[in-house]
Amino acid sequence: MERELTTQDWADAEVVWDFHQLHHELVPCSAALVLGGNDIGVASFAADLYHRSLFPVMVVSGGKNPATEKIFPRGEAEHFREVALACGVPDEAILLEPNARNTGDNIVLSREVFAAAGVRPTSLLLIAMPYMERRAYATCRRQWPEVDPRCASAPVVLSEYVKTIGPAAEVVDMMIGDMERVMRYPELRFAIAQDVPEAALAAYSRLVERGFTSRMLRA
Structure with missing residues (x-):
């Protein structure tokens, strides 16, 4: 069964989605x-x-x-x-x-x-x-x-993107995995460090707590 996103999940996912794009x-x-x-x-x-x-x-x-x-x-x-x-x-x-x-x-x-x-x-x-x-x-x-x-990247909003690539929960999993790598890879010298706004970090943390973790790094 496809996992349903709550209203808070969607709101947090939008924040993470915006963080990933550089415009x-x-x-x-x-x-x-x-x-x-x-x-x-x-x-x-x-x-x-x-x-x-x-x-x-x-x-x-x-x-x-x-x-x-x-x-x-x-x-x-x-x-x-x-x-x-x-x-x-x-x-x-x-x-x-x-x-x-x-x-x-x-x-x-x-x-x-x-x-x-x-x-x-x-x-x-x-x-x-x-x-x-x-x-x-x-x-x-x-x-x-x-x-x-x-x-x-293609100019598309998250709600439309998941209709073409979904399911929505899997897309959020992938976004969380990418954000974790943005934050952790600089210490491994895979990437440069970047600032992470507090709002984006808070949204990320809530989504991790809600279990959107399947694409995260394994210790």
């Missing part, structure tokens, strides 16, 4: 990095940004992952690439990184793919799921400090 201005960049995940809509959004001339070349990154192998059996990058091609992005504008298993891999391995293709970006548009923006940015700043990253 960067979209300006042309040297290249784009499309981060894999369970949301195939990221690929079509990346295609839209390509057609808006925001970058000339992209890496789609993501390997086979136990969390997504049922929907992307050939690996996240392969399926994302197919969607980008179907949306009119030319094959020569898409580089494939098929091995990443986490956000750090997305950054490090994609940098290698760019270099092998002779592409050395000075600015990079990180295209990801809405609740992954902040972690992608922090990871890129740590793992690829030479590049200037900006983040982009």
